[in-house]
Amino acid sequence: MTRFSILLAAALTLGIAGNVQAKPADFGKTKDGKKVQIYTLENENGVTAKISTLGATLVELHVPDKNGKFADVILGFDDASGYQGDGNQYFGCTTGRVCNRIAKGKFKIDGKEYTLAINNEPNHLHGGVERSLDKVIWKAKEITSKDGGKGVSFTYTSPDGEEGYPGKVNFTVNYVLLKKNTLRIYYRAKTDKATPINLTNHAYFNLAGAGSETVLNHMLRINADKYTPGDNTLIPTGKIEPVKGTVLDFTKFKKIGARIKKLDDTAALGYDHNYVINRKKGQKIALAAILRDPGSGRKLTIRTTEPGIQFYTGNFLKDQKGKGGKTYAHRSALCLETQHYPNSVNQPNFPNTVLKPGDVYESTTVYAFSAD
Ligand code: GLA
Helix, strand or coil: CCHHHHHHHHHHHHCCCCCEEEEEEEEEECCCCCEEEEEEEECCCCCEEEEECECCEEEEEEEECCCCCEEECECCCCCHHHHCCCCCCCCCCEECCECCEEHHHEEEECCEEEECCCCECCEEECCCCCCCCCCCECEEEEEECCCCCEEEEEEEEECCCHHHCCCCEEEEEEEEEECCCEEEEEEEEEECCCEECECEECCCECCCCCCCCCCCCCEEEECCCEECCECCCCCECCCCEECCCCCCCCCCCEEHHHCHHHHCCCCCCCCEEEEECCCCCCCCCEEEEEEECCCCCEEEEEEECCCEEEEECCCCCCCEECHHHCEECCCCCEEEEEECCCCHHHCCCCCCCEECCCCCEEEEEEEEEEEC
């Protein structure tokens, strides 16, 4: 051994070599034959995130439990073909151009009406059908953040009119894994015509490990005193109402399954609601939610610059086969999607989602993992 290799081995053993960043691996092909790649990020504690160029999608996320045992806590597929099959319900993807619903697939900007695909009768959902952001190939490059994290920066230029939306838009999504078992996602967009933008990540979490039977035993706190009630197609009525006294109240830790039965016969079929995150005046990044699995002790804390968070209990999961042949049962995972409120483009009293030329869309969400 040379002196250098001894030093290198020692540094790696002691974990002082900084975050590990692996070169991309092959993740299969799209239906039209384009190559898909997958990037691996690993920090000095062994926390690993894998992200694919198809949809800038978070594919794996391995975090330790209270005994230091690792599990992959998000749903996904083993290769690109799974993501293009009918078992994929937006697993881990970058969702847009506009995530969530736009009523009847229509909106107006400067007097001009735009019509989008109806893919969630009678509404438009998650950016469309063929060229929504989860279905396109993103360019990727490795990056290092100012605060010492290693990451991957994904970029995609969406042409004017793609999926019916106006404007040529340049999107950037940066995934950065930090020392403190924290994954940070930063989104940025610029347009050449006024256009609505609302981006989120659609990861499905089960802190006992993806493929575990249920998520109803998890404990959840959502930092929101209010929510946006919806009609029977999950379009907000425009009102903002208190959660107090309803089954939607997660202002203190509550077991997810404790009251969910009361929602079985509603349009949402469970939890599928947008919460208005509590935020102090001028506060940029605010606590959105804390999720705990009592069995493993794993805990996820989500902070965001976004005004809302959609809490969805995997009500449409249908026993599809995922990574490593595991089955994803009804309500065996949940989503906590930070975002602007659904249908904001048609609701003038909701925070604005229309990006104008010359302005920059920016959004940050931080997922911090711990265990106790
Ligand atoms: C979002 C929606 C749900 C559902 C899932 C994807 O969370 O709010 O109603 O469409 O995406 O299946």
